[in-house]
Amino acid sequence: MSPISPTHRSARAAQVLPAARLGSTRRALGLWALVLLGPMAASPALAQAQGRSQDPAALIAEGKRHWKMADYARAFAAFDRAYRASGSLGAGLDSARALVRLGRLVEAARRYEEVVAGDPRGRRGLGPPSVQQEALVELQQLWARIPRIVVTIDGAPQESVQVSLNGQAMGTPPAAGVPVNPGQHRVVGRFSGQVVETVITVTEGEVQTAALRFAPDPNGEAGAWLLGAAEPGVPGERGIGLHRIAAYSTLGIGAAALITGGLVGLSALEDQAELAERCPGARCPSELEPVVDAYEGKKTIALIGLAAGTAFLGTSLVLHLTAPERPRRAVPRVGAGLGLGTAYVWGSF
Numbered sequence: 001m002s003p004i005s006p007t008h009r010s011a012r013a014a015q016v017l018p019a020a021r022l023g024s025t026r027r028a029l030g031l032w033a034l035v036l037l038g039p040m041a042a043s044p045a046l047a048q049a050q051g052r053s054q055d056p057a058a059l060i061a062e063g064k065r066h067w068k069m070a071d072y073a074r075a076f077a078a079f080d081r082a083y084r085a086s087g088s089l090g091a092g093l094d095s096a097r098a099l100v101r102l103g104r105l106v107e108a109a110r111r112y113e114e115v116v117a118g119d120p121r122g123r124r125g126l127g128p129p130s131v132q133q134e135a136l137v138e139l140q141q142l143w144a145r146i147p148r149i150v151v152t153i154d155g156a157p158q159e160s161v162q163v164s165l166n167g168q169a170m171g172t173p174p175a176a177g178v179p180v181n182p183g184q185h186r187v188v189g190r191f192s193g194q195v196v197e198t199v200i201t202v203t204e205g206e207v208q209t210a211a212l213r214f215a216p217d218p219n220g221e222a223g224a225w226l227l228g229a230a231e232p233g234v235p236g237e238r239g240i241g242l243h244r245i246a247a248y249s250t251l252g253i254g255a256a257a258l259i260t261g262g263l264v265g266l267s268a269l270e271d272q273a274e275l276a277e278r279c280p281g282a283r284c285p286s287e288l289e290p291v292v293d294a295y296e297g298k299k300t301i302a303l304i305g306l307a308a309g310t311a312f313l314g315t316s317l318v319l320h321l322t323a324p325e326r327p328r329r330a331v332p333r334v335g336a337g338l339g340l341g342t343a344y345v346w347g348s349f
Contacts, residue, residue, distance in 0.1 A: 056086035063094060072101040089115050089131045096135065105146045105204070106179050112139035116260050116301075118267075129297020136260060136301060140308060143253050147202035148177030150245065151187060155214035162190040163212070176248035177207060187212070207245055247319035254312030261305020268298035 063078030076098035082091040092115040099108035115135040151173035153161050163170050165178060166186055182204050189196045189212035196212045272295060275284060284292055 054081070054085055056082040056088055056091065059085070060088070060091055060094070063091075063098075067094075067098070072098045076102065089118060089135075093131050093135050096138070100142065103182055105142060105181050107181075109139060109142055109146065109179075112136075112142065113256075117263065129294055129301060132264070133297065133301050133304065136257075136305060136308075140253065140257070143249070145204045146179045147182055147204060147206045147208070148245070148249075149180055149185060149187065149200055149202065150175075150177040150207060150209045151189075152209055152211050153189065153214070154211065155216065156189075156191040160191060161212065161214075164188045164190075176245055176252070189214070247316045250312045250319065251316035254309045254314075254316060256309075257305045257312060258309030261302045261307075261309055264298050264305060265302035268295055268302055271295040271298065 059078045059082035063075045063082065066072070066075035066078060076095055079091050079095035079098060082088060083095050092111060096108045096111035096115065099105075099111060112135050116132050116139060118132055149165070151163055153163075153173075159172060163173055164187075165180070170178065180202060182202060184199060184201045187198050187200060187210040191214050194214050196214055198210050198212065200208045200210050202208045271291060275288070275291065275295060278284070278288060
């Protein structure tokens with residue numbers, strides 16, 4: 001083996017170094033291409049995956065899988081997205097049932113009402129009329145399970161008190177009570193610088209009273225102040241009693257059922273007029289069979305709604321007429337007051 005001369009060694013190194021540099025440059029360019037083109041190549045796959053995730057049929061199947069695993073929160077999320085994306089009444093009914101399992105009874109009642117009306121978010125719903133009939137029956141059963149909170153106010157004019165429920169202003173509390181979900185609720189009243197708070201825990205079907213009692217205003221007219229305790233509540237004078245609460249509740253349910261039955265009945269009459277034009281001699285061609293089925297379903301729902309509404313209204317009337325009334329009794333009040341340069345004592349008996 002002949003020794004390599006220094007001149008030959010330097011020439012060989014000059015040939016190897018450019019090749020190594022070229023290889024490293026190619027690798028760097030390849031890495032930059034992956035970085036720059038990777039998101040562009042992945043975006044069609046991502047868009048395709050997102051499109052599949054918004055497919056109503058896939059969302060409904062996903063919701064059913066979560067339902068079988070008793071994961072009702074994810075089941076509701078899937079059914080709700082399918083309902084909003086397609087207007088499917090079946091998905092809307094499933095989402096309402098998931099809300100019931102989650103204890104969100106008030107939200108479930110609103111969703112049931114949308115399905116019964118068959119007009120989700122201002123567009124005609126998709127699904128057989130039997131879905132609306134099931135929703136109406138389940139809605140009527142749900143109303144008896146929704147608890148209510150009756151707010152009573154003592155020591156201040158009711159119209160002047162600002163009442164909030166769980167941080168949300170509610171205006172003048174309805175006499176029949178506020179529908180709420182089972183659980184703990186915070187009722188706050190504000191009047192003339194005073195803040196009165198009470199926490200109520202209700203269970204399904206329960207009616208609880210949240211009493212807001214305000215102290216007399218020491219800065220009121222003529223600087224009057226009360227020496228004794230505040231006037232005690234008189235049984236039968238405040239509140240409406242469970243008898244009348246039941247009467248008002250059945251009145252609301254009956255009115256809702258009548259309205260639903262009337263609306264569905266009007267839609268059935270429109271279908272009847274269309275069939276009368278397209279079916280001479282009361283014989284319809286086979287392609288109109290879906291329209292005939294829809295008409296029959298709407299007619300059934302209308303009859304159920306009208307019958308149920310009439311029954312509930314009759315029950316409400318009976319409860320209202322048979323509600324016991326207690327006679328009012330006078331409560332003695334004694335007080336003293338201070339004015340500009342005067343002092344006085346007053347009383348009522």
